[in-house]
Amino acid sequence: MKGFISFLLFWSVNLAAQTTPVNLDFSQVAEQMPIGWNIQGNEPEVITREHPTSSGQSLRLSRTETSSDSFAYAAQVIPFDFIGKTLKLTGWLKTEQVSADGGAALWVRLDSGSNLAAFDNMAENMLKGTKAWQQIELSMEVPPDVDMLTFGTLLAGTGTAYFADLKLTLDDKPLEEAPKPTFIASEPHEFEQDSGIRISQLSTAQQQHLAVLAKVWGFVKYYHPESAKGNISMDAELFRLIPQLLTVSDTERDKKLITWINQLGELTPCDKCKESSEAALVHPAEFWLGWNLSAELNQQLARIYATELPIPHYWVKPAPRVANPVFNEKPYTDISYQDSGFRLLSLFRLWNIIHYYSPYRDLTEQPWEQVLLDAIPAIVSAKSELDYQLALAKVIYAIHDTHSQFNTRDLTxxxxxxxxxxxxxxxxxxxxxxxxxxxxxxxxxxxxxxxxxxxxxxxxxxxxxxxxxxxxxxxxxxxxxxxxxxxxxxxxxxxxxxxxxxxxxxxxxxxxxxxxxIERQNYYYEHGNSAYHRITPEIGYIRLDRIARVNLDEMMRSLANTKGLIIDIRNYPSEFVVFSLGQYLYPLPYRFVSFTRMQPDNPGQFNWSEPTIVGQVNPNYYKGKIAILINEQTQSMAEYTTMAFRGAPKAKVFGSTTAGADGNVSRITLPGGYWTSLSGIGVFYPDKTPTQRVGIVPDVFVTPTVAGIKAGRDEILEQALQYLQAD
The missing domain is CATH 2.30.42.10 (PDZ domain)
Structure with missing residues (x-):
């Protein structure tokens, strides 16, 4: 029982969030699975005709002694942007021979940023044994500042449970009909389809003015409390400012910016906000003093900085549990690429997001302010749509993050x-x-x-x-x-x-x-078609790109008497197995990673987390040698998995430099149907050794040779086998 309760409490949500709950009666089915639901750990036959009124369908969760994981669940995740006090989840449940060490239940979880706000999983009232249909209701008060709802069904232990006709209500109204808060920033403005700005070329002075505008506008967007409340349409404000600043002197520019800031709203200073003495990454004190602004404008920015920000922030919030930033931006998908105002909005939005919310902004090779200055003329003067796309891609290139790629809805x-x-x-x-x-x-x-x-x-x-x-x-x-x-x-x-x-x-x-x-091979080396086998009579082999839905207990029992174990992570794991597989590799808990996470009340600040632990007390851990294989195709979750497993007794990492891109991905939406992403949290070893750009450093460095390629050899695997087979 403890395992699945811990899972729900500490679960890092990896599901794709929907805007509203869907298919709560399980009537919509595709490929024998209910649409909109993420289901894990279950035996086949998910949808059945079992129903309390015999007029619908139900979700069936079933587990046996040989089922993978320790429980089965179905879940949905939606943003919680509703106004209300009491949330209820109701549904019908029926059980057949559910074991006494488990139970069937509904569950609900509310998150506020990276913090768990409320949770109920019927822990004291789970259905066990064989029970006829009965209606269950979970009710909870909604804490302030909740922004994410996760809910679903679960079955622990063995047996079968049926779930039918779920309903979510807020203050007794269907959740999708509940009122939502309104924000000026989300309302349509006069520039939704066209900014009205067309610029063919820029003087050096105009480039400098636009660079200053980009920085001051971004500062106000993230630090001014009225903007953070969603009370200002910052995109519209930018389109009004650009024409004003193209034909003025430096002095006049700063006066116009001061006038603009003064009309945005009152500022109330705070005494102890933005504490950063323990920060892992933070902008220098009064960093805006390097922007060559007038003394009066500098003072105005200082007053804004000294104001406490509301939480949640309209423009950005930490994702549930993980705390990578989630950005709230209008997409403007149908604007023309020829619109100079929207081109500059794309650049300014991207530049400021990296400036304030990249945990690795200090790793860019070129000064980030110089990237902005160089990009402005390239973005504005692009003659064709392709030239504009390549100019944007060049800015993204300068981030030096493999997660940051230029994407477009139209790839033509x-x-x-x-x-x-x-x-x-x-x-x-x-x-x-x-x-x-x-x-x-x-x-x-x-x-x-x-x-x-x-x-x-x-x-x-x-x-x-x-x-x-x-x-x-x-x-x-x-x-x-x-x-x-x-x-x-x-x-x-x-x-x-x-x-x-x-x-x-x-x-x-x-x-x-x-x-x-052309049906191309995904990875350089693909040994065998299954998740695991014995590559020699005494050496086990696991490839993590095939690990999804594998019964790990059964797998490790079948490999327990091997002399050595190869874990091939020269691929992308098909399922997150850091903790589920890691528990078999360690005799004791092991600290393997520390994170840096955004600080919502101080844009630009990232704080250290406590180290995360893999493994548990397990006298029956795997006793043989372990060889972990990596190369440049080892990226993101694959790198994280390598970090988690490399501390196991007798484990060594073989191979070459990995992709150096770790940390949950945060999407950046840009006008015109474009987008990119960034690594949203910093990933470090517990001693604060970095992984970004560096990658995972192998214990035994092995790179392929031309002769080896010609001969069809897997030279990394050969080195690993030598280690495992040696006495």
Whole structure:
């Protein structure tokens, strides 16, 4: 019982949030699963005709002694932006032979930012044994500042439970009909479709004015209490300010900004807000003094900074439990790319989000203020839609975060820029060469191990420079990983490739096929088709990209008597198994990670968390050696998983530099159908050693060789096997 209660209390929500509860009667089904529900740990046959009135369907949760995990659940997550006092979840439950050590229940959880605000899972009244249909009601008072609702059904132990006709009400009204707060910032404004601003070129002075505006506007957006309450449409304010500042002197510019700030609302100073003495990352005191503003404007910004911010903040709030930032921005999906005002809004929005809410902003190679200054003329003067997209992509590149990629709802222009077709082969960068790693069509003149020097008369370096704006990455190995996927793209039906083979130059004519006709291999190495097997009679092998829905207890029992265990994380885990698998690897709890998280009342500040623990007291932990395999395809959750497992007794990490992009992802919506993301929390070892950009440093550094690729060897696996098989 304790396991699933802890799970619900400390669960980090990874589900996609919906806007309202859906399919509470389980009548909408796709591929035999109820639409809108996330279901885990259950046996097959989820939807049944069992029903208290015989006129509908029910959700069936069922578990046996061999079921995966320790409980089954169904869940939905929705933003809680309603006004009300009493929340109720009601539903019908029926049980069959539910074990005494478990139970069936409804559950509700309310979060306020990163804090659990309220929780009920019928812990004292769970249904056990065999019970006829009965209606259950959970009722809770809604605490202030709640912003996320998670609810659902659960079954612990063994047996079967049926759930039917759930209802959510707030003050006895259906939740979707409950009133919501209104904000001026979310209301339509006069510039929704067009800012009315068109700029063909900028003088140096105008560029400087716009850079100042970007910084002051962003400062006011996040620090002014009226803006933080949602009482100011900051986008509309920007569109009013831009024309005013294009034809003025520095002095007049600052006076106009002061006049604008004065009409935004009263400021009440606070005495002890924005405490940052223990911060992991924070802007320097009075950081705006470096913006070359007038003394009076500096004083005005100081007064704003010295004001206490309301919580929650309209523009940004911490995600439930995890506390990565969730941004509240209008998308303006249908505006024209030619609109200079919306171009500048995109840049200013992106620049300020990184400036205040990236836990890794100190790791950008170029000063972030210089990125802004360089981007303004490029963004404004872009002649075509593609030029504008590439100018935005260049700003995102400067973040140096593999999670930060340029995305657009319409990929037509970018696909044409890269190439609509692809030579049916894959490349890897090995020993600083572009080496053919995989060939997908028989009878091609190109071979695995060939070193490519030119593609359509362009050197690899020239091709890389052409594609560079689209190669945003935390480190160079990851950039080269992504470049390799794009090198052989072309808009022609064939491509001329020059190679070196056995020290002999060759020129090859190769076909280029539409992308959707080539079934490419996801990862460099894919040993076996199952989640686990014995790679030798005495060595177990686990690949985490196949680990979803595997019964971990059964898996570890089958591998318990092996001499060694390989955990291959040169992929992306198909299920989060840090704690569920980690408990089998450790004899005692182990501290493996510390986070830095945004401080809602002081934009730009990140505070340290207490270290997170994996494992538990377990005398029956796995006793053999462990080899963890990583490379540049190990990214984000895969890197986090490596951190969690590497501290196990007799564990060593083999391979090369990982992607260096860890931390829950926060989406940044930009006008015009564009978006990007950032790593929203800082991820460090407990001793505060960083992982971002650095990646996971292996204990045994192994990189593939051209000779090894040509021979079809997995050199990282070979090194791991030597370690495991040695006495």
């Amino acid at each position: 222009l970018l696909r044409q820029f890269i190439g609509l077709n692809n030579v049916p082969a894959d490349i890897r960068f090995i020993e600083q060469h572009a080496v053919v790693f995989k060939v997908y069509q028989e009878n091609l003149p190109i071979r695995v191990g060939d070193v490519i020097t030119h593609i359509d008369n362009k050197t690899i370096t020239e091709r890389m420079e052409y594609l560079r704006p689209l190669l945003a990455a935390s480190n160079e190995p990851t950039r080269m990983r992504d470049l390799a996927r794009l090198l052989l793209r072309t808009n022609d039906s064939k491509s001329e490739v020059r190679i070196m083979r056995d020290n002999q130059p060759l020129t090859l004519q190769l076909p280029a096929l539409p992308l959707n006709t």
